[in-house]
Amino acid sequence: xxxxxxxxxxxxxxxxxxxxxxxxLMAFAPASGDRLLGVWQSGSGKAGVKIEKIGTxxxxxxxxxxxxxxxxxxxxxxxxxxxxxxxxxxxLKGYRILKDFTYKDNDExxxxxxxxxxxxxxxxxxxxxxxxxxLDIRGYIGVQALGxxxxxKRMKLGK
Amino acid sequence: MxxxxxxxxxxxxxxxxxxxxxxxxxxxxxxxxxxxxxxxELAAFMKQHxxxxxxxxxxxxxxxxxxxxxxxxxxxxxxxxxNMMAGGDSKAKEIAVQNPLPKGKTxxxxxxxxxxxxxxxxxxxxxxxxxxxxxADREKPFEIKAKLTFEFTFKD
Numbered sequence: 001x002x003x004x005x006x007x008x009x010x011x012x013x014x015x016x017x018x019x020x021x022x023x024x025l026m027a028f029a030p031a032s033g034d035r036l037l038g039v040w041q042s043g044s045g046k047a048g049v050k051i052e053k054i055g056t057x058x059x060x061x062x063x064x065x066x067x068x069x070x071x072x073x074x075x076x077x078x079x080x081x082x083x084x085x086x087x088x089x090x091x092l093k094g095y096r097i098l099k100d101f102t103y104k105d106n107d108e109x110x111x112x113x114x115x116x117x118x119x120x121x122x123x124x125x126x127x128x129x130x131x132x133x134x135l136d137i138r139g140y141i142g143v144q145a146l147g148x149x150x151x152x153k154r155m156k157l158g159k
Numbered sequence: 160m161x162x163x164x165x166x167x168x169x170x171x172x173x174x175x176x177x178x179x180x181x182x183x184x185x186x187x188x189x190x191x192x193x194x195x196x197x198x199x200e201l202a203a204f205m206k207q208h209x210x211x212x213x214x215x216x217x218x219x220x221x222x223x224x225x226x227x228x229x230x231x232x233x234x235x236x237x238x239x240x241x242n243m244m245a246g247g248d249s250k251a252k253e254i255a256v257q258n259p260l261p262k263g264k265t266x267x268x269x270x271x272x273x274x275x276x277x278x279x280x281x282x283x284x285x286x287x288x289x290x291x292x293x294x295a296d297r298e299k300p301f302e303i304k305a306k307l308t309f310e311f312t313f314k315d
Contacts, residue, residue, distance in 0.1 A: 050189065052192070054192075054194060054244050054286055054288060055196075055244065055245070055246055055284045055286055056246055056284065057244065057246070057251075059244070059251065061190065061192075061290070063189045063190060076237075078258070084253075084271060086256060086269055086271045087253060087256060087271060089238075089256065089258045090238065090240055090253070090256055090258055091190075091237065091238050091258065091292050093190060093292065094190030094238070094240070094290055094292045096242070096251065096290070099250060099251040100244075100249075100250050100251055111248075113250070
């Protein structure tokens with residue numbers, strides 16, 4: 001084999017190995033939508049919300065509260081403002097406030113809802129990931145222009 | 160003049176025996192979700208009614224009872240919420256709630272609201288999700304057997 005053929009052969013091997021490495025890296029990288037998974041702190045700092053995936057959709061439940069005890073009852077806070085009377089005994093810690101989000105594209109999740117336990121209202125919602133540790137969560141009624149955006153930060157656990 | 164005739168409706172109940180399992184550990188700081196994906200459980204019932212998903216008019220949960228063989232019963236947990244989730248346009252719904260949980264090994268939960276679950280049962284991808292709030296950290300696995308009765312309304 002002359003030198004020219006050897007170089008060509010080496011190039012082909014490099015391309016194949018490079019492609020194989022890319023495949024391996026892609027197999028272990030989280031799907032784009034799954035970058036939303038984790039625990040996030042709301043803008044007010046009052047709650048930590050764990051976002052998980054069930055089926056193909058994303059849901060978020062409260063897993064941490066800055067003030068877990070209701071001073072009025074001296075017991076763990078419950079969802080006392082829920083419009084459904086039967087839900088008013090459900091503990092806030094564990095309550096699923098983000099529901100039914102699907103990954104769209106460009107770091108955006110839509111078709112979901114966000115529940116505000118402070119007033120018992122549910123809003124349509126979209127989530128935009130600004131960077132790996134920052135989310136803009138917009139809740140709105142009707143059209144997106146009529147709404148409010150809250151910025152959430154990824155919580156660093158174990159600190 | 161009104162055109163079209165009202166289709167015939169049929170109502171029937173089905174009781175599903177669902178097992179929720181978690182290998183643990185449970186952390187007090189993090190409520191746990193135990194999932195079960197419904198797949199073949201409804202096949203015989205649908206066949207009996209010669210129905211497809213398109214024939215489902217309405218579905219509601221009419222009773223929900225829960226049992227555990229765990230030696231401590233439900234004493235390690237403070238509350239349970241049962242949710243139904245599905246793909247497509249259907250929205251997640253809380254369908255049964257119990258807070259506080261009794262100390263024994265069995266209880267009947269209050270169905271939450273009068274949610275129509277037809278959109279969920281029409282979907283190929285559907286989940287029952289059981290949220291448990293632990294009272295303290297727990298290493299051992301936990302298993303719950305749920306007996307859920309749904310009322311189906313079929314249309315021709």
